Amino acid sequence: MTLADNFKPMALVVLIGLATLMRVCPAEAAETETLTVAGGCFWCVESDFETVPGVIGAVSGYTGGSTDNPTYKQVTRGGTGHYESVQITFDPGRVSRANLLAMFLRSVDPTDAGGQFCDRGDSYRTAIFVSNAGEKVIATQVKAQAQSDLGQQIVTPILNATRFYPAEAYHQNYHTGTKLVLTRFGPKRQSEAYKRYRKACGRDARVKQLWGDAAPFAGG
Numbered sequence: 001m002t003l004a005d006n007f008k009p010m011a012l013v014v015l016i017g018l019a020t021l022m023r024v025c026p027a028e029a030a031e032t033e034t035l036t037v038a039g040g041c042f043w044c045v046e047s048d049f050e051t052v053p054g055v056i057g058a059v060s061g062y063t064g065g066s067t068d069n070p071t072y073k074q075v076t077r078g079g080t081g082h083y084e085s086v087q088i089t090f091d092p093g094r095v096s097r098a099n100l101l102a103m104f105l106r107s108v109d110p111t112d113a114g115g116q117f118c119d120r121g122d123s124y125r126t127a128i129f130v131s132n133a134g135e136k137v138i139a140t141q142v143k144a145q146a147q148s149d150l151g152q153q154i155v156t157p158i159l160n161a162t163r164f165y166p167a168e169a170y171h172q173n174y175h176t177g178t179k180l181v182l183t184r185f186g187p188k189r190q191s192e193a194y195k196r197y198r199k200a201c202g203r204d205a206r207v208k209q210l211w212g213d214a215a216p217f218a219g220g
Contacts, residue, residue: 001117007163007181012075014200031092032056032089032090032091032092032098033089033090033092034087034088034089035087035088035090035097035100035101036063036085036086036087036088036129036161036164037086037088037101037104037126037127037128037129038063038083038084038085038086038125038126038127038128038129039063039086039104039107039108040084040108040115040117040119040124040126040203041084041116041117041124041128041197041198041201041203042060042061042084042085042086042167042171043060043171043175043194043197043198044175044198044203045058045060045085045086045104045188046058046059046060046086046172046173046174046175047108047174047175048103048107048216048217049086049088049100049103049104051217052090052091052092052095052100052103053089053095054087054090054091054095054096055088055089055090055095055100056090056091057088057089058087058088058172059086059087059089059166059167060084060085060086060166060172060174061085061086061087061164061165061166061167061171062075062080062082062083062084062085062164062165062167063082063083063085063087063129063161063162063163063164063165064081064082064083064085064127064129064159064162065080065081065082065083066080066081067080067081067082067163069165070082070165071168072167072168072171075123076121078121078122078123081122082123082165083122083123083124083125083127083158084123084124084167085127085129085164087164087166090098090148093105097135097138098138098141098142101128101138101143102142102146103138103146103216103217104128105142105143105146105154105156106146106211106214106215106216107207107215107216107217107218108126108157108205108207108214109124109126109157109206109207109210110126110146110154110155111148111152111153111154111155111210112126112152112155113125113155116203117201117203117206118200118201118202119191119201124192126155126156127156127157127158127159128143128156128157128158128159129158129159129160129161129162130158130159130160130161131160131161136158139158140158143156143158147153149178149214150210167196171185173193174191174194175190175191175194176190176191177189177190177191177194178190178191181193183196183197203218204217204218204219205218
């Protein structure tokens with residue numbers, strides 16, 4: 001038997017072994033990226049972006065301030081410097097950062113420097129947070145295009161990212177929550193309370209007025 005004859009079965013064994021390893025070992029997870037934005041009530045931003053294909057998850061929280069481990073009461077009372085914000089985790093192979101930013105600016109009133117809709121004060125202002133020069137370039141380009149499309153000055157700042165603090169557990173996925181809460185409409189499940197709050201606050205009506213059919217989440 002020649003060396004070549006020996007090599008053929010050996011190569012076959014190696015190939016079979018590799019195929020077995022590929023079946024047993026899971027493929028590495030695709031790399032994900034994060035985008036942090038502030039758009040007024042974080043319940044609404046979280047609810048909107050969790051519907052976007054390519055978005056893996058969205059977490060309500062606080063960022064942009066100087067207070068460590070801030071609470072909801074501290075942030076909304078003012079003085080911490082934090083924004084109500086949402087950290088969006090996404091698959092860049094399915095949806096780009098630029099597309100997410102374009103949707104974000106068209107889901108808020110970026111001409112309002114004093115808050116958003118019925119929620120007033122510093123913690124409800126809009127902002128885009130960036131972690132490096134590349135992200136800043138993308139955000140700047142998307143903001144410029146949105147301003148051109150809108151025909152009005154966009155006051156949403158592009159800020160350097162600081163530590164993001166997830167909000168309290170009861171704020172996460174509030175729009176799908178089943179816990180009974182007391183509202184001005186009476187006792188309601190969280191999901192129903194969220195719908196009533198959003199409508200009463202005028203979010204979708206104002207976004208639709210500003211952006212028309214370009215508004216990605218404002219129905220009707």
